[in-house]
Amino acid sequence: MFDNPYKDHTVINALMRGGILPVEIRERLYDQWGDLGYVACYDCLEGRSSLCSKPPVRKFLSRIAAFFGADAAEHTFGCRAAQFAVLRAVREFCDMDGNYADIIVTDPNSHYSTNIAAEMNSFRVVEFPHDGYPTYTFPAEAYAEQIEKVKADTGKLPALAVVTHADPYYGNIAPVEDIGKICQDKGVPLMVNAAYTGGVAPVNMKEIGASFLTLSAHKSMMSLAPLGYVATTYEWTDRLFSTSRTVGSWTGRSFGKKIPNIFGCSVGGLPLISGMFSFPFVEKRIKNWDEELTKTNDFADKLEDIGDIMLLGQRPHRHHLLHFETPRFWELSKNKREKGFFIAKFMIRNGIVGLHRGMSKHVKMSVYGLTDDERKKVLDAFRELAGVLDA
Amino acid sequence: MFDNPYKDHTVINALMRGGILPVEIRERLYDQWGDLGYVACYDCLEGRSSLCSKPPVRKFLSRIAAFFGADAAEHTFGCRAAQFAVLRAVREFCDMDGNYADIIVTDPNSHYSTNIAAEMNSFRVVEFPHDGYPTYTFPAEAYAEQIEKVKADTGKLPALAVVTHADPYYGNIAPVEDIGKICQDKGVPLMVNAAYTGGVAPVNMKEIGASFLTLSAHKSMMSLAPLGYVATTYEWTDRLFSTSRTVGSWTGRSFGKKIPNIFGCSVGGLPLISGMFSFPFVEKRIKNWDEELTKTNDFADKLEDIGDIMLLGQRPHRHHLLHFETPRFWELSKNKREKGFFIAKFMIRNGIVGLHRGMSKHVKMSVYGLTDDERKKVLDAFRELAGVLDA
Numbered sequence: 001m002f003d004n005p006y007k008d009h010t011v012i013n014a015l016m017r018g019g020i021l022p023v024e025i026r027e028r029l030y031d032q033w034g035d036l037g038y039v040a041c042y043d044c045l046e047g048r049s050s051l052c053s054k055p056p057v058r059k060f061l062s063r064i065a066a067f068f069g070a071d072a073a074e075h076t077f078g079c080r081a082a083q084f085a086v087l088r089a090v091r092e093f094c095d096m097d098g099n100y101a102d103i104i105v106t107d108p109n110s111h112y113s114t115n116i117a118a119e120m121n122s123f124r125v126v127e128f129p130h131d132g133y134p135t136y137t138f139p140a141e142a143y144a145e146q147i148e149k150v151k152a153d154t155g156k157l158p159a160l161a162v163v164t165h166a167d168p169y170y171g172n173i174a175p176v177e178d179i180g181k182i183c184q185d186k187g188v189p190l191m192v193n194a195a196y197t198g199g200v201a202p203v204n205m206k207e208i209g210a211s212f213l214t215l216s217a218h219k220s221m222m223s224l225a226p227l228g229y230v231a232t233t234y235e236w237t238d239r240l241f242s243t244s245r246t247v248g249s250w251t252g253r254s255f256g257k258k259i260p261n262i263f264g265c266s267v268g269g270l271p272l273i274s275g276m277f278s279f280p281f282v283e284k285r286i287k288n289w290d291e292e293l294t295k296t297n298d299f300a301d302k303l304e305d306i307g308d309i310m311l312l313g314q315r316p317h318r319h320h321l322l323h324f325e326t327p328r329f330w331e332l333s334k335n336k337r338e339k340g341f342f343i344a345k346f347m348i349r350n351g352i353v354g355l356h357r358g359m360s361k362h363v364k365m366s367v368y369g370l371t372d373d374e375r376k377k378v379l380d381a382f383r384e385l386a387g388v389l390d391a
Numbered sequence: 392m393f394d395n396p397y398k399d400h401t402v403i404n405a406l407m408r409g410g411i412l413p414v415e416i417r418e419r420l421y422d423q424w425g426d427l428g429y430v431a432c433y434d435c436l437e438g439r440s441s442l443c444s445k446p447p448v449r450k451f452l453s454r455i456a457a458f459f460g461a462d463a464a465e466h467t468f469g470c471r472a473a474q475f476a477v478l479r480a481v482r483e484f485c486d487m488d489g490n491y492a493d494i495i496v497t498d499p500n501s502h503y504s505t506n507i508a509a510e511m512n513s514f515r516v517v518e519f520p521h522d523g524y525p526t527y528t529f530p531a532e533a534y535a536e537q538i539e540k541v542k543a544d545t546g547k548l549p550a551l552a553v554v555t556h557a558d559p560y561y562g563n564i565a566p567v568e569d570i571g572k573i574c575q576d577k578g579v580p581l582m583v584n585a586a587y588t589g590g591v592a593p594v595n596m597k598e599i600g601a602s603f604l605t606l607s608a609h610k611s612m613m614s615l616a617p618l619g620y621v622a623t624t625y626e627w628t629d630r631l632f633s634t635s636r637t638v639g640s641w642t643g644r645s646f647g648k649k650i651p652n653i654f655g656c657s658v659g660g661l662p663l664i665s666g667m668f669s670f671p672f673v674e675k676r677i678k679n680w681d682e683e684l685t686k687t688n689d690f691a692d693k694l695e696d697i698g699d700i701m702l703l704g705q706r707p708h709r710h711h712l713l714h715f716e717t718p719r720f721w722e723l724s725k726n727k728r729e730k731g732f733f734i735a736k737f738m739i740r741n742g743i744v745g746l747h748r749g750m751s752k753h754v755k756m757s758v759y760g761l762t763d764d765e766r767k768k769v770l771d772a773f774r775e776l777a778g779v780l781d782a
Binding site: 002003004007013015019020021025026028029030032034035036037038039040041042043055077080108113118119120124126127128129217219224227246248249251255258261263264266267269354358 | 396404423424508640641
């Protein structure tokens with residue numbers, strides 16, 4: 001058994017900050033539910049975790065659906081499995097209906113899991129351009145253009161449009177409402193990948209006009225990994241969550257409660273219980289989103305004040321993921337033995353973990369949910385690194 | 392937050408017994424690694440959990456591979472995702488190579504996740520017969536016959552043969568070594584689903600002659616859910632674990648370390664750490680397998696001694712999953728208000744959990760890993776239920 005070297009560190013990894021479990025739930029979670037794998041399955045009667053009433057998974061998923069403006073939701077093995085479920089449902093639809101091409105349109109800042117889910121389901125991904133350094137944004141109209149382009153090239157509509165609500169590179173918020181309108185006008189279903197937003201910021205798929213919403217509980221909903229959710233509207237519920245149609249050739253066995261798009265049953269286990277315990281905290285914390293953004297932008301301003309450091313992406317920033325260009329730190333690390341590892345290691349020595357090792361020209365981080373004292377500690381560490389702590 | 396009503400109960404659910412975490416690891420697991428979702432990702436340099444050296448996931452997976460006689464292994468979201476990975480790799484191979492039909496051959500006692508994985512990858516499943524009540528076994532030669540039948544019908548070989556090492560209905564052990572020989576002779580790759588055996592009994596895929604082994608950590612390897620492993624030989628490693636080939640149409644992004652068959656990266660999180668902590672206990676406990684089987688058969692004999700109760704499947708039994716036909720309990724429950732729920736509820740009142748609610752004609756259970764006192768407690772509860780405790 002090995003210990004966690006970062007157990008008492010302040011975490012500033014943007015992937016991790018939204019997934020920290022509330023302290024209030026941990027003891028009871030582990031004491032009560034931590035003894036075995038199938039811990040959510042004692043009272044399973046129907047052979048699918050999402051139908052369980054004890055623990056109340058079924059009710060919980062209705063609450064998840066309502067919270068995000070959806071008609072139905074299932075839990076999944078993370079957001080990547082949620083996206084896979086959508087892509088597989090769209091693949092089936094696309095194969096049945098002749099009006100759609102084997103193409104999905106995505107933004108150029110998509111998370112890799114979107115591209116992998118497309119690859120797994122034999123879709124070609126077409127991207128449109130962003131506006132490059134230093135903002136990397138794109139207008140909603142890019143979707144209209146790209147959809148028309150696919151139509152002109154293939155005579156068919158793309159099977160799906162995907163937008164990454166907050167992107168994993170710059171933390172830009174995409175103009176999802178306008179994209180939703182465009183996709184509805186054009187007759188192309190829209191999937192919003194809200195892995196970085198759902199659970200920290202308000203997200204409502206009905207207001208966006210999306211057909212699918214994919215969520216990461218371990219990224220943004222204070223949960224253990226792996227856990228995610230896939231949510232949809234009533235129009236797609238039967239297709240996305242269609243049950244197994246296979247019949248055993250000799251036994252005649254069928255598995256009528258199982259949903260192939262989510263592997264029959266997504267089991268759940270301790271991550272699911274953690275998500276259920278955390279959810280009231282998630283519901284509460286998204287109300288502080290504007291305040292968090294103020295703190296995030298204030299932090300970014302102060303980091304830039306050190307000099308030779310610049311925030312990339314939207315300004316003011318509308319998400320907690322911060323990506324700085326840091327020529328100052330690169331200069332510093334060039335002469336250090338640890339080279340690109342220098343900054344991450346310096347931070348760890350100061351009780352702060354989460355910077356990507358090997359990177360020094362750029363710093364990606366987050367101060368989401370930190371206390372004032374913790375944010376000051378992080379800022380002071382960067383200042384000390386830059387040699388301006390007492391400036 | 393809701394409590395676990397069965398926290399201090401003796402668990403006799405056959406799904407669960409192999410997944411109970413060693414008491415010795417729990418405190419350190421939760422204290423050190425239980426604070427957030429991406430807890431295994433602090434020192435990820437390559438973007439795939441299985442390549443991490445801190446925590447030593449890469450080394451651990453080599454150890455898993457060696458333990459099961461494989462050349463390579465990856466962790467997955469449970470055995471269902473392991474089977475999916477195999478079926479997807481075989482699908483790709485099958486599409487490229489014209490010698491295989493869109494058909495897989497499985498035993499008639501396969502776990503539903505095999506059939507779902509086949510359905511997800513558009514394979515038709517052909518089953519062969521078992522010998523019915525009360526043993527439900529089949530000979531290895533059934534595979535030879537079925538493969539020949541597919542060949543006669545389609546002019547091609549089935550793309551894959553699947554055998555469920557211990558089946559989920561009766562706990563029968565399939566003649567995997569003989570099946571392995573037949574499949575090698577016929578030139579059909581074999582997948583052994585060892586969800587119920589790998590981690591409790593000795594399993595070596597090289598000795599079997601299998602191309603793929605799928606494992607459930609939360610079922611049989613003392614781990615949190617969801618976690619599994621897919622293991623293979625060098626012949627299939629590059630195909631099963633082939634990395635992403637997609638390229639962003641505008642950005643030119645590629646994701647060269649990601650493995651599409653396992654969703655790019657299977658994350659891991661706390662379940663993976665639990666599996667790593669537990670593994671030394673797993674390595675140790677499989678040495679007691681023969682002793683466990685003796686205890687299991689002894690328990691079955693004593694339960695049958697109550698009268699009007701009969702063990703189904705192989706005798707002596709070679710797996711810890713016990714399936715009894717229990718007309719005696721059916722008679723008892725008919726006149727009870729709780730009907731089919733009566734037996735499960737009676738057991739719960741006696742501090743024993745894990746019988747399927749609603750069933751009384753049949754009882755599925757396991758005493759794997761119980762102490763002598765615990766097995767006696769379970770037996771006494773059944774005796775009391777039957778009114779023969781003092782007999």
